[in-house]
Amino acid sequence: MAGSWRLPLCVLAITLLAASTASSFHGRFGMMRPPTVSNYYAVPIYCPPGPTVIPVPDAPRMPYAKPTAAPPSSTGEPPLAAPKASNDPRKPVIATSHAQGTSKAPAKDRCRVGFWNLSGHEVTVTIDGRTITLAKDRAATFDLEREFTWQVSGRPQNVERLPEGQATHEVLIRD
Numbered sequence: 001m002a003g004s005w006r007l008p009l010c011v012l013a014i015t016l017l018a019a020s021t022a023s024s025f026h027g028r029f030g031m032m033r034p035p036t037v038s039n040y041y042a043v044p045i046y047c048p049p050g051p052t053v054i055p056v057p058d059a060p061r062m063p064y065a066k067p068t069a070a071p072p073s074s075t076g077e078p079p080l081a082a083p084k085a086s087n088d089p090r091k092p093v094i095a096t097s098h099a100q101g102t103s104k105a106p107a108k109d110r111c112r113v114g115f116w117n118l119s120g121h122e123v124t125v126t127i128d129g130r131t132i133t134l135a136k137d138r139a140a141t142f143d144l145e146r147e148f149t150w151q152v153s154g155r156p157q158n159v160e161r162l163p164e165g166q167a168t169h170e171v172l173i174r175d
Contacts, residue, residue, distance in 0.1 A: 111162050113148070113169045114141045123173055124153040134173070 117123050117134035124133050127142060127150045134140060146164075151157040152173055162169055 108164070110143050110145055111167055111169055112141055113144045113160075113171065114139055115150070115171045115173065117173050119173055119175045125173070126151045126153070 115125060115127070115132075115134060116139045117136055119136065121136050122133060124131060126132075128144065128148050132140060146162045147160065149157055149159050150171065160169065160171075
């Protein structure tokens with residue numbers, strides 16, 4: 001009984017070996033068979049030549065809206081925004097110096113003059129014979145007579161004549 005399972009197993013293995021084929025090698029026993037031939041046919045597919053256009057009747061033409069002018073404004077200009085404190089390094093730093101440390105208004109024959117250095121570098125300014133150095137983005141204020149001279153080093157001299165009613169004057173130094 002112990003060997004009874006061997007015989008059916010051997011018969012099954014031989015049957016499988018004889019029946020198996022691999023078409024690329026013409027089967028196990030390719031010498032006895034003719035080679036396998038496969039034929040392929042292209043199936044035609046019909047495509048229409050282009051999009052189909054279906055005519056649609058024109059819609060009735062509506063006239064465009066007629067433009068009308070806006071009504072006049074009933075109020076004045078909008079209020080300006082409140083100035084904001086800014087830490088922008090490109091803005092000039094305002095530093096004011098007063099002659100003799102007084103804050104009262106100058107006499108009628110004098111006026112307060114501010115010199116602003118907006119040139120981007122340090123400049124030397126001569127004002128009525130006094131020479132001062134202004135750092136970049138800085139200002140200096142002086143009480144001067146209504147007719148005074150000032151000159152930036154390397155440039156021509158300027159003469160300023162201020163009218164009687166003017167109490168202040170600003171000089172901007174740029175490149």
